[in-house]
Structures are given as structure tokens and as C-alpha cells.
Amino acid sequence: MTTEVTEVTFEELAALMKKAAGVTVDAHDLERRADSPFAEFGLDSLGLLGIVGELENRHGWALPTDAERCKSPRAFLTLVNGALTTGA
Numbered sequence: 001m002t003t004e005v006t007e008v009t010f011e012e013l014a015a016l017m018k019k020a021a022g023v024t025v026d027a028h029d030l031e032r033r034a035d036s037p038f039a040e041f042g043l044d045s046l047g048l049l050g051i052v053g054e055l056e057n058r059h060g061w062a063l064p065t066d067a068e069r070c071k072s073p074r075a076f077l078t079l080v081n082g083a084l085t086t087g088a
Contacts, residue, residue: 007081008055010034013073020054021047034074041073048076055080 008016014027023042030041038048045068052068064083070076 007084008077010073010077013051013077016051016054017041017043017047020050023047030073034077035072037071038073038076045069051076059084 009027010031011027014025014030017023017025017030021043025041025043033040038044048070049068052063055067056062063080067076067079067083070079
């Protein structure tokens with residue numbers, strides 16, 4: 001089964017933070033503060049790992065191992081969207 005791959009947006013990341021880690025954050029605030037550490041939004045490494053797992057399940061393939069070590073929303077989205085684009 002192949003899932004159509006689309007770019008992960010700040011809105012989707014905010015929704016994933018809520019679903020996978022129980023962290024509620026406004027998508028516009030997330031975008032405005034995209035270079036702030038995830039910790040400032042209340043997201044820890046386990047929460048980010050949950051988001052990575054959710055995305056992997058959704059798309060049916062593994063994201064780069066660096067995804068779970070990203071420190072900011074911008075770094076995470078850049079890495080994830082680059083991987084989705086190249087299929088790597």
C-alpha cells in the first residue's frame with residue numbers, strides 16, 4: 001500500500017504534537033518561533049520520537065534517524081520534508 005506523500009506543515013506538526021505527545025501548541029506560534037527549541041513548547045525527546053513514529057506509520061517507511069534528534073520545528077520540518085521529497 002502506497003500513501004501519497006505531501007509536505008508536513010506547521011499545522012500538521014502542531015496536530016502531531018497534540019496527538020503523539022499531548023502537547024498543545026498554536027500552529028502560528030510554532031511557525032513564528034520555528035527556530036526555538038522544542039523544549040520551549042513543552043516537547044521532549046520522547047514526544048518527538050512519538051511524532052516520528054506517527055509519520056512513519058502514516059507514510060509506510062522510515063524517516064532518517066536524525067529526525068528524532070532535531071532541536072527545533074524548522075530543523076525537523078526541513079529534514080522530514082526533504083526525506084519525503086526524495087523518498088529517503
